Amino acid sequence: MTNIYKFGPHTITAGQIFLKSKHSLGLVNLKPILPGRKLFIYSRGCLDVLVISRRSVPRFLDLSPEEVSDIFQSAQQIGRVVEQEYGGTSLTVACQDGPQAGQTVPHCHVHIIPRRLGDYVDNDDIYEDITRNTNELLTLSEDGVNEPIKKGVDNDERKARSEDDMTAEAARLAWLLGEQ
Numbered sequence: 001m002t003n004i005y006k007f008g009p010h011t012i013t014a015g016q017i018f019l020k021s022k023h024s025l026g027l028v029n030l031k032p033i034l035p036g037r038k039l040f041i042y043s044r045g046c047l048d049v050l051v052i053s054r055r056s057v058p059r060f061l062d063l064s065p066e067e068v069s070d071i072f073q074s075a076q077q078i079g080r081v082v083e084q085e086y087g088g089t090s091l092t093v094a095c096q097d098g099p100q101a102g103q104t105v106p107h108c109h110v111h112i113i114p115r116r117l118g119d120y121v122d123n124d125d126i127y128e129d130i131t132r133n134t135n136e137l138l139t140l141s142e143d144g145v146n147e148p149i150k151k152g153v154d155n156d157e158r159k160a161r162s163e164d165d166m167t168a169e170a171a172r173l174a175w176l177l178g179e180q
Contacts, residue, residue, distance in 0.1 A: 001072065004175040005025060005027075005170070006056055006107075007050075007105060007107050007109070007134065008053055008056070008058075008105040008106045008107035009105075010030075012025075012027055013163070013167075014029050014076075015163065015167035015170060015171075016030075016163075016165065016166050016167065016170050017018045017168040017170060017176055018059060018169075018171070018173035018174040019051075019074060019077070019078060019174065019175075019178060019179055020048075020179070021068055021070050021073070021074050022054075023050050023052050023053060023054050023055070023067045023069050023070035023071065024052065024053060024054060024067075024071045024074040025050075025051070025054060025064065026047055026049060026050070026051050026074060026078050026173070026177075027049065027050050027052065027170070028050075028161075028162075028166045028169045028170050028173070029049060029050055029111075030160050030161060030166065031159065031160050031161070032048040033163075038055060048111055048112070048113050049082055049111075049173070050109050050110065050111060050112070051071055051074045051075045051078060051109065051110045051111050051112065052071075052107060052108065052109040052110075053108040053109070055072055055106070056065065056107055057107070057108050058061055058098075058103075058106040058107060058108065059097055059098055059108060060095055060097040060108050061097065062108065063108060071108070071110060072110075075093055075110050075112055077177065078112055078173075078177070079091045079093065079112050080175070081173060081176045081177055082112055082114050083112075083114045085173070085176060086114040087114070087116065087139065088113075088114030088116050089114050089115070089116045089117060090115060091114060092110060092112075092113040092115055092126055093111070093112055093113075094109070094110065094111040094113070095108075095109070095110045095111075096153070099132070105138065128154065128163075
Protein backbone atom coordinates (compact mmCIF):
# COMPACT_ATOMS: atom_id res chain seq x y z
CA MET A 1 0.00 0.00 0.00
CA THR A 2 1.33 3.42 -0.95
CA ASN A 3 1.89 5.93 1.85
CA ILE A 4 3.52 8.62 -0.28
CA TYR A 5 2.00 10.30 -3.33
CA LYS A 6 3.31 12.94 -5.73
CA PHE A 7 1.56 16.20 -6.57
CA GLY A 8 3.83 17.69 -9.20
CA PRO A 9 7.17 18.14 -7.43
CA HIS A 10 5.56 17.91 -3.97
CA THR A 11 5.27 14.86 -1.74
CA ILE A 12 1.84 14.17 -0.25
CA THR A 13 1.55 11.82 2.71
CA ALA A 14 -1.27 9.32 3.06
CA GLY A 15 -2.61 11.34 6.01
CA GLN A 16 -3.53 14.20 3.67
CA ILE A 17 -5.64 11.96 1.40
CA PHE A 18 -9.35 11.60 2.15
CA LEU A 19 -10.66 10.04 -1.08
CA LYS A 20 -9.18 7.50 -3.47
CA SER A 21 -10.87 6.61 -6.74
CA LYS A 22 -9.55 4.74 -9.76
CA HIS A 23 -8.00 7.85 -11.35
CA SER A 24 -8.18 10.59 -8.67
CA LEU A 25 -7.21 11.49 -5.13
CA GLY A 26 -8.97 13.95 -2.82
CA LEU A 27 -6.57 15.82 -0.54
CA VAL A 28 -6.54 18.67 1.89
CA ASN A 29 -4.63 21.79 0.92
CA LEU A 30 -1.26 22.59 2.55
CA LYS A 31 -1.59 26.28 1.70
CA PRO A 32 -5.22 27.24 1.07
CA ILE A 33 -5.95 29.60 -1.80
CA LEU A 34 -7.73 32.03 0.49
CA PRO A 35 -5.50 32.15 3.57
CA GLY A 36 -6.87 33.88 6.64
CA ARG A 37 -10.26 34.65 5.09
CA LYS A 38 -13.06 33.32 7.25
CA LEU A 39 -15.87 32.69 4.85
CA PHE A 40 -18.20 31.18 7.41
CA ILE A 41 -18.88 31.45 11.12
CA TYR A 42 -18.36 27.70 11.22
CA SER A 43 -14.87 27.53 9.78
CA ARG A 44 -13.29 24.22 10.79
CA GLY A 45 -10.83 23.13 8.12
CA CYS A 46 -9.27 25.06 5.31
CA LEU A 47 -12.37 25.57 3.14
CA ASP A 48 -10.33 24.56 0.10
CA VAL A 49 -9.71 20.96 -0.91
CA LEU A 50 -8.20 19.47 -4.03
CA VAL A 51 -8.93 16.62 -6.40
CA ILE A 52 -5.82 15.57 -8.31
CA SER A 53 -5.27 13.05 -11.07
CA ARG A 54 -3.44 9.92 -9.93
CA ARG A 55 -1.44 10.03 -13.14
CA SER A 56 1.03 12.88 -13.04
CA VAL A 57 0.14 15.07 -15.99
CA PRO A 58 0.47 18.84 -16.01
CA ARG A 59 -2.71 19.76 -17.84
CA PHE A 60 -6.41 18.95 -17.83
CA LEU A 61 -6.06 18.60 -21.59
CA ASP A 62 -3.62 15.69 -20.99
CA LEU A 63 -6.23 13.54 -19.23
CA SER A 64 -7.98 10.65 -20.94
CA PRO A 65 -11.79 10.78 -21.20
CA GLU A 66 -12.02 8.18 -18.41
CA GLU A 67 -9.76 10.31 -16.17
CA VAL A 68 -11.81 13.46 -16.88
CA SER A 69 -14.99 11.64 -15.90
CA ASP A 70 -13.41 10.27 -12.74
CA ILE A 71 -11.90 13.56 -11.55
CA PHE A 72 -15.20 15.42 -11.97
CA GLN A 73 -17.30 12.64 -10.45
CA SER A 74 -14.90 12.75 -7.49
CA ALA A 75 -15.20 16.55 -7.35
CA GLN A 76 -18.99 16.23 -7.28
CA GLN A 77 -18.90 13.63 -4.50
CA ILE A 78 -16.43 15.70 -2.45
CA GLY A 79 -18.33 18.92 -3.15
CA ARG A 80 -21.52 17.53 -1.59
CA VAL A 81 -19.64 16.72 1.61
CA VAL A 82 -17.50 19.85 1.98
CA GLU A 83 -20.41 22.15 1.19
CA GLN A 84 -22.40 20.65 4.05
CA GLU A 85 -19.43 20.23 6.42
CA TYR A 86 -18.29 23.84 6.04
CA GLY A 87 -21.75 25.43 6.03
CA GLY A 88 -21.81 26.34 2.36
CA THR A 89 -24.75 26.66 0.01
CA SER A 90 -22.75 26.65 -3.25
CA LEU A 91 -19.31 25.72 -4.56
CA THR A 92 -16.58 27.30 -6.60
CA VAL A 93 -14.96 24.50 -8.61
CA ALA A 94 -11.79 25.84 -10.21
CA CYS A 95 -9.25 24.27 -12.55
CA GLN A 96 -6.42 26.54 -13.59
CA ASP A 97 -5.07 24.68 -16.61
CA GLY A 98 -1.53 25.84 -17.30
CA PRO A 99 0.76 28.52 -15.87
CA GLN A 100 -0.81 31.42 -17.76
CA ALA A 101 -4.16 30.44 -16.22
CA GLY A 102 -2.64 30.66 -12.71
CA GLN A 103 -1.70 27.00 -12.20
CA THR A 104 1.23 26.86 -9.77
CA VAL A 105 1.69 23.09 -9.45
CA PRO A 106 2.27 21.33 -12.79
CA HIS A 107 -0.12 18.48 -12.01
CA CYS A 108 -3.77 18.47 -13.09
CA HIS A 109 -5.96 19.40 -10.13
CA VAL A 110 -9.30 20.95 -9.25
CA HIS A 111 -9.97 23.21 -6.26
CA ILE A 112 -13.30 22.80 -4.47
CA ILE A 113 -14.22 25.84 -2.37
CA PRO A 114 -17.50 25.97 -0.42
CA ARG A 115 -19.37 29.26 -0.79
CA ARG A 116 -22.35 30.97 0.76
CA LEU A 117 -24.39 34.13 0.28
CA GLY A 118 -22.46 37.19 1.41
CA ASP A 119 -19.03 35.58 1.65
CA TYR A 120 -17.95 38.29 -0.81
CA VAL A 121 -19.61 41.63 -1.46
CA ASP A 122 -19.25 40.98 -5.19
CA ASN A 123 -19.52 37.24 -5.82
CA ASP A 124 -16.83 37.23 -8.52
CA ASP A 125 -14.25 38.80 -6.19
CA ILE A 126 -13.23 35.25 -5.25
CA TYR A 127 -11.51 35.02 -8.62
CA GLU A 128 -9.40 38.07 -7.79
CA ASP A 129 -8.36 36.38 -4.53
CA ILE A 130 -7.58 33.14 -6.35
CA THR A 131 -5.54 35.02 -8.95
CA ARG A 132 -3.75 37.20 -6.40
CA ASN A 133 -2.69 34.18 -4.41
CA THR A 134 -1.81 31.74 -7.18
CA ASN A 135 -0.84 33.57 -10.35
CA GLU A 136 2.65 34.39 -11.40
CA LEU A 137 3.18 38.12 -11.11
CA LEU A 138 4.56 39.79 -14.21
CA THR A 139 7.25 42.39 -13.90
CA LEU A 140 8.94 44.40 -16.65
CA SER A 141 12.62 43.60 -17.11
CA GLU A 142 15.16 46.25 -18.15
CA ASP A 143 14.66 45.35 -21.81
CA GLY A 144 10.89 45.84 -21.54
CA VAL A 145 9.94 42.15 -21.58
CA ASN A 146 7.43 40.79 -19.08
CA GLU A 147 9.07 38.20 -16.86
CA PRO A 148 7.14 35.97 -14.44
CA ILE A 149 7.90 35.96 -10.74
CA LYS A 150 6.58 32.79 -9.15
CA LYS A 151 4.12 33.53 -6.37
CA GLY A 152 2.50 30.13 -6.10
CA VAL A 153 2.19 27.37 -3.57
CA ASP A 154 5.52 28.12 -1.90
CA ASN A 155 5.14 31.87 -1.45
CA ASP A 156 5.40 33.27 2.07
CA GLU A 157 2.00 34.99 1.91
CA ARG A 158 0.22 31.63 2.00
CA LYS A 159 0.60 30.06 5.42
CA ALA A 160 1.31 26.33 5.53
CA ARG A 161 -0.83 24.22 7.85
CA SER A 162 0.58 21.62 10.19
CA GLU A 163 0.62 17.94 9.27
CA ASP A 164 -1.56 17.26 12.33
CA ASP A 165 -4.21 19.77 11.20
CA MET A 166 -4.27 18.35 7.69
CA THR A 167 -4.42 14.75 8.93
CA ALA A 168 -7.33 15.55 11.27
CA GLU A 169 -9.25 17.30 8.49
CA ALA A 170 -8.56 14.48 6.01
CA ALA A 171 -9.70 11.86 8.53
CA ARG A 172 -12.96 13.74 9.15
CA LEU A 173 -13.65 14.13 5.41
CA ALA A 174 -12.78 10.47 4.75
CA TRP A 175 -15.25 9.46 7.47
CA LEU A 176 -17.96 11.70 6.01
CA LEU A 177 -17.31 10.22 2.56
CA GLY A 178 -17.46 6.67 3.93
CA GLU A 179 -13.83 6.07 3.02
CA GLN A 180 -12.76 4.65 6.40
